[in-house]
Amino acid sequence: MDKLCEFLREKGVSPSIQRLKILRYLKDSENHPTALMIHHEISRDIPTLSKTTIYNTMNLFSEKGIVSELCVGEGEVRYDLNLxxxxxxxxxxxxxxxxxxxxxxxxxxxxxxxxxxxxxxxxxxxxxxxxxxxxxxxx
Amino acid sequence: MDKLCEFLREKGVSPSIQRLKILRYLKDSENHPTALMIHHEISRDIPTLSKTTIYNTMNLFSEKGIVSELCVGEGEVRYDLNLxxxxxxxxxxxxxxxxxxxxxxxxxxxxxxxxxxxxxxxxxxxxxxxxxxxxxxxx
DNA sequence: TGACAAGTTTAGAATTATTATTATATTAAA
DNA sequence: TTTAATATAATAATAATTCTAAACTTGTCA
Missing domain, CATH: 3.30.1490.190 (Ferric-uptake regulator, C-terminal dimerisarion domain)
Structure with missing residues (x-):
């Protein structure tokens, strides 16, 4: 988790528990999740997690080049770590x-x-x- | 216009005035329009034109391989003739x-x-x- | 330590593209 | 012409995303 923290700082994003868990989920998940999939998964951990936070975070990650937004048809954005x-x-x-x-x-x-x-x-x-x-x- | 008619028939789409005008607009326009742009343009000609018709037609054209759906970010589908x-x-x-x-x-x-x-x-x-x-x- | 400012998260309302529904109109066939 | 099939229209419904405003955290500096 410290590594993820460091990684975010390098990218100019100050780490928060929400951002770290989202980042970790992206690293572990193999399925190019939608914002709602991320929310569904992480809200088991942080029950108060709001959808707005996911959207904000993903937009931030996207601006900072941490993820790309896939749009592969189907009218929903999917996210992918930029490895x-x-x-x-x-x-x-x-x-x-x-x-x-x-x-x-x-x-x-x-x-x-x-x-x-x-x-x-x-x-x-x-x-x-x-x-x-x-x-x-x-x- | 007869050529367009023939073209639609070849693709397995029975021509209607709406479909023909949509097809002609796609041929003439250079700007990869959204469904709403198409509607806006053609409803000047057919004032009763409904948005549903545009969506239905574009989905049909897409199935029949007449157009492709571009999704270039931005959460709206744009259409492009398959030339x-x-x-x-x-x-x-x-x-x-x-x-x-x-x-x-x-x-x-x-x-x-x-x-x-x-x-x-x-x-x-x-x-x-x-x-x-x-x-x-x-x- | 305490207080303030900046940044983050939250909940819910608002927006917007698209689909579903259903009634009406048009076309094609018999 | 009658009938069935198909196409269109109007409106309501859905769903992903953004907006807004309030509450909460965090780090900084006195």
């Missing part, structure tokens, strides 16, 4: 989101058509391997 | 969205980590050339 550049795959059937690796050259583009690039997002949609597996079982 | 695969750049300052060309190899990926790809989206965000220009003028 290394990667792309995402969302299954249209089960809704699960996977991290996928692509040619890193794309993330190196800093200027395109004269516009200055700050952030690059790539996502694929389709049918995931698990949903394919289920189809076969049903034959 | 050829391309990427998008959104300026964080002025909000404008540009079409940009990238290496077409990325759009050829049909399988990634065992998942079947149906659609690929790439978008950049940053500061556009126009907003850079404005800065210089103010020096």
């Amino acid at each position: 290394y550049p990667h792309a995402h795959f969302r299954c249209a059937e089960c809704g699960k989101i996977y991290d996928v690796k692509i040619d890193p050259e794309l993330f190196k583009i800093k200027k395109i058509n004269g516009n200055q690039v700050v952030h690059t997002a790539v996502y694929f949609t389709g049918k995931c391997r698990e949903c394919f597996g289920k189809d076969k079982e049903n034959l | 050829y695969p391309h990427a998008h750049f959104r300026c964080a300052e002025c909000g404008k969205i540009y079409d940009v060309k990238i290496d077409p190899e990325l759009f050829k990926i049909k399988k990634i980590n065992g998942n079947q790809v149906v659609h690929t989206a790439v978008y950049f965000t940053g500061k556009c050339r126009e907003c850079f220009g404005k800065d210089k003028e103010n020096l």
Whole structure:
């Protein structure tokens, strides 16, 4: 937890118990949570936790470059820790989101058509391997 | 207009005056409109036009592969005619969205980590050339 | 230690894009 | 023309997010 504290300070965010728990949840969770998923999980720990705090914190983290906001269709924002550049795959059937690796050259583009690039997002949609597996079982 | 009619039929969509005008607007407009922008524009022509019709039509067009839904941050869906695969750049300052060309190899990926790809989206965000220009003028 | 200022959290109201519902109108088929 | 199917319209409902204002923490300095 001290490490997380230090990490936040480095990013210019003063640590609070809420922020630390949110950060820890993001580190542990593998599922690209929505704000409401984060709230649901952490309010078991901090029963007074408000949704506004989640939204405030996530916006702050986003500004400070700690997370990126994925918008992979579906009208809700999902959050992802900025560990290394990667792309995402969302299954249209089960809704699960996977991290996928692509040619890193794309993330190196800093200027395109004269516009200055700050952030690059790539996502694929389709049918995931698990949903394919289920189809076969049903034959 | 007859061409548009034919085009819709080919895509399995029975044409109606609303659908045709929406399609024509998408062809003419250069600005990746939201559903509400489309409604605002076309209701000048068809004053009784309902928002529901826009949403229904856009969902239909999307299912039939006529348009894709861009979600470029900002919690609103924007629509884009599927003419050829391309990427998008959104300026964080002025909000404008540009079409940009990238290496077409990325759009050829049909399988990634065992998942079947149906659609690929790439978008950049940053500061556009126009907003850079404005800065210089103010020096 | 105590008091103040700045920053954080909370709860609930407000906003906004989108979907659901249901009645009416239009089109296509028989 | 009658009937069934499809499309549109108006309104209500939903749900994610932001706004607002009050209460709470924290760190700083006398």
